[in-house]
Amino acid sequence: MNTDATDTHGRPTGRRTGVTVAAVVALAATLTLLPLSRADRADDRGEARQAATQAAPAAEEADCEEPERSLRASREDGPTIDKIKARGHLIVGIDQSSYRWGYRDPATKTIEGFDIDLARAIATDILGSPKDIVFRAIPTNQRVDALNTDTDSGVDLVVRTMTINCARSEQVAFSTAYFEAGQQILAPKDSGITGYDESLSGKRVCSADSTTAYDELVKNSFGAIFEDEDDGTPKDxxxxxxxxxxxxxxxxxxxxxxxxxTDNALAAGQAAQDPAVELVGEPFTKEYYGVAAKLGNDDLVRRVNQVLEEYRAGGADSPWMKSYDRWLKAGLPGIKGPPEAKYKD
Amino acid sequence: MRAAATTEPGRLQIIGALLALLVVVFGAVTSFEVADRYSAADDVVERSQPLSAVAAKIYGSLASADTAASSGFLAGAQEPASVQKGYRDDITTASELLVDAASSTDSSSDSGRQIATINEKLPRYTGLVERARANNRQGLPLGGAYLRYANQLMTQEILPAAEKLYASETARLDQDHEDARLWPFLGLAAGVVALGVLAWAQRRNYLRTNRVFNHGLLAATAAATVVLLWLAVGHTVARVELNNANTNGQASLKVLNDARISSLKARASENLTLVARGAVLTEKKGDEPQKDQYEVDYQSHMTALGEALSKADKLADDKTGRAPVESARAATTEWQYRHKSANATDKAGNYDDAVDKVIGDNASTGQTFDTVDDELEKAIGHEQEEFTDSAKAGRGALFGLAIGALVLGLLGAVGAILGVNRRLSEYR
Known part of the structure; x- marks a missing residue:
């Protein structure tokens, strides 16, 4: 598959030597610079970035700080849990086109991924079996509606790479964070691009419309070309x-x-589809994914948080790490564990 | 000349020459004008209408290929053989017709430029579709992204070029049509003048000799009258038939082709709604919630389809033409109804059922689309026949007139000269 993919791209055959040389150089550079760059990121840029990204929403909604704080975990049943138990299955809104997160394999027609593992863990905890679950594939723009509707298309939970933020916290109730993602650069292995830095100068850089990635490029593109000529017109x-x-x-x-x-969590799915690309540099923003429930369904949110407590526990043998190893590690290596749970009560 | 004009034989000679000239000129002008109309009518039948039909077919095949590509994709890693064949056939048809169209088009003309654009982009399109398939077969979602990119190339660049090609070929047809229908004013005027002068000459002859008939002049008058009547009647019939071809055939063909393209685009958008799964949303406008782009596209194409079909229904002038249009309308209504149900199923998260409602064998939107497509093909075939029949009849009405007018003009001139000579001989 590897060679097939590169062949169809029509890259020069002499590339392989280039890769090797580049890899050796990169390896040497990484080894020598590793401690320095880690320190650098944690102390300066990482923190500064985080402050910068949080400053923007804060200006709009002054009362929202650390939206990733959720309700304290509990196993106590409530009206929502009772309803789910009476029904006999949990209904979860998922993505079916996000590779390695929630993806419907067209050959087997089964849905699988990191999000799906978590959804099954929640179903098992509430109802006793990972099979007591109904998946509803919902598009991104339906995530909030699906939670708030009482019709057939409604869902109990959304587990769908949903970023916790202030605006959404007013529409849905989030669990504690189950994944920490950040914007990062994805580039071909021999591109010479080293991350979100000067190496982007003069390069054509792609981002999705109205995303954090695009906003970050507007703030600082390091001289990269990132806008189409006819953006926003029908000629785009x-x-x-x-x-x-x-x-x-x-x-x-x-x-x-x-x-x-792009978001490095999603980029892991991209890298899994094209072995010729990889994530480079370090993430330069910080965002958290959470499980979303309908506002007011506190018993369900607490229960999910309880499940997450257990899901995270166990270090390298935790269900979380196992799921990470299976789905994400290849494309997004280097993660040591889940983000820590933060509570607001 | 002045001396000749003072004596009667001299005057007769001048009159004879004038009559002969007028009749010959009448014949010649008629012949010239009719030849022009005939060749325009011939162009309509043999060249410009077929070219316009070819352009419509190119447009249709390209849109159909895009629809087939998305239908096959939706079916999963293993595309149904029939859908794959449909796609291949569409691409082959389009490529072959593009060669045909290019051979009868000046490459620097507007049509030539559109053909070049399509020829340049079509390989890129098929390349994207193949990548989409390769990725889909491996079970990678990247395939869907490739398919959407292919669709974007088709709808934003290739189809507009095909549409322009169709428009410019149709404009050429309209021009030939206008040329063929243009009244032969000069011929008609020359005929009236020739006949008038002939009548005057005969009256003059009658007043001077008291003889009612001069055979030669009578023959000339008869010849000129035949040419004038032939011209007037022939051209009127030709106009009526050509108008018929235009209003009954071509006008219907145009809206039916529009309808077909709209139905193909609507179908492709419907398929892509399920391929894209909300990955493409409409442009953000204020606080309005963003909608699924492909669903919005589907709705707008269906509206265009409905409008075109209602126009086609009004334009259809006979039962054979109306029946398929009405079947297509009924199928369109059913299609929309089934689409709503498929859409609701999809929204409820039952993806497999939704896909089945779109491409399945049991009460799917795909079946209603196929009906619409088949009925439109029938209607287009019928209107094309009507057009060709009428246009051929129009061209036929002018057949032989050019040469006939020339021959009769010459005969009339001979008659006029003989008639005048007979009078002249009385002076010797």
């Missing part, structure tokens, strides 16, 4: 700014862009 060819993050990988494979800015 959607090359540098595209409808969906996965479209960026298409443009990259077609040779129309040099690098991609």
């Amino acid at each position: 060819k959607d090359i540098l700014t595209v409808p969906n993050q996965l479209d960026c990988l298409v443009r990259l494979q077609m040779g129309e862009v040099d690098a991609i800015v």
